[in-house]
Amino acid sequence: xxxxxxxxxxxxxxxxxxxxxxxxxxxxxxxxxxxxxxxxxxxxxxxxxxxxxxxxxxxxxxxxxxxxxxxxxxxxxxxxxxxxxxxxxxxxxxxxxxxxxxxxxxxxxxxxxxxxxxxxxxxxxxxxxxxxxxxxxxxxxxxxxxxxxxxxxxxxxxxxxxxxxxxxxxxxxxxxxxxxxxxxxxxxxxxxxxxxxxxxxxxxxxxxxxxxxxxx
Numbered sequence: 001x002x003x004x005x006x007x008x009x010x011x012x013x014x015x016x017x018x019x020x021x022x023x024x025x026x027x028x029x030x031x032x033x034x035x036x037x038x039x040x041x042x043x044x045x046x047x048x049x050x051x052x053x054x055x056x057x058x059x060x061x062x063x064x065x066x067x068x069x070x071x072x073x074x075x076x077x078x079x080x081x082x083x084x085x086x087x088x089x090x091x092x093x094x095x096x097x098x099x100x101x102x103x104x105x106x107x108x109x110x111x112x113x114x115x116x117x118x119x120x121x122x123x124x125x126x127x128x129x130x131x132x133x134x135x136x137x138x139x140x141x142x143x144x145x146x147x148x149x150x151x152x153x154x155x156x157x158x159x160x161x162x163x164x165x166x167x168x169x170x171x172x173x174x175x176x177x178x179x180x181x182x183x184x185x186x187x188x189x190x191x192x193x194x195x196x197x198x199x200x201x202x203x204x205x206x207x208x209x210x211x212x213x214x215x216x
Contacts, residue, residue, distance in 0.1 A: 072120055072121040073086040073087060073088065073120060073121030073122050073123070074086070074087045074121075075087065075121075083155065085123075085124040085155055086121055086122045086123050086124040086155075088122065089122070089124045089125070089126050089157075090114070090117045090122045090124065090125045090126065091126050091127075092125055092126060092127035092131060092136045092139075092140060093127070093128070093131050093136065095110040095113075095114075095127075095131070095132075095135075095136045095139050095140070096110075096131055096132025096135035096136040096139065097132040097133070097135040097168045099168040099169070099170070099173070100131075100132040100133060100135070100168050100173070101132075104132060107139050107142065110139050110143075111139060111142060111143045111146060114139075114140065114143040115143060115146075115147050115149075118147070118149060118154075123153060123154050123155055124154075124155040124157065125140060125154065125155070125156055125157070126157040126158075127140060127156070127157070127158050127159075128158055128159040128160070128162075129158060129159065129160050129162070129164045129198055129201060129202055130159075130162040130163070130164055132168060133164050133165045133166075133167060133168055133172075134164055134201070134205055135168065137158060137202055137205040137206050138205045138206075140156065140205075140206050141205055141206040141207055144206070144207065151207055156206055156207075158202045158206070160190075160194070160195060160198030160199070160202070161188070161189060161190055162188065163178060163179055163184055163187055163188040164187065164198075164201070165178065165184075166183065
């Protein structure tokens, strides 16, 4: 490619080539002329005030457009319940207290993650009372309060059955056969009493909603 020649010089050579009727030289000059025009066009586009005035603002607008095009969650019917949940659902087992498990994300990092999930349409959060012994539920409640997320816009799923220890201190975590102690008897399983106790404890940690009462 003869990029050193100007377009006028290439046009003059092209005309003389056409007069001389040499197809091979004619094709080569046409290619040179096309390449030179593309190169000069690119130079004008990416140099000097033309780029700053016309192209850089367009680049910034494209970034803003990309930021608003973050994929949102979908919503599907949950069986025959009539409840619609987000797809995907946010699992909160990894949110809580590192003393429970080292791979857990603690409050300072977890709360912004919950807000980011909500902003992307993940309105269904799944936790359990045994996750970090209640710390997971507590962090969810703090995120709801901190960002003033309307409670009716969230679907909070929690679970009960296992024994929830009273904290995550090394001494408490080291206890053995706690279900046989006075502090934890009837706190495990799916008896009526255990379910109501677990639901009330979860509600208190997550939302401070009115607690359920056991009817005789």
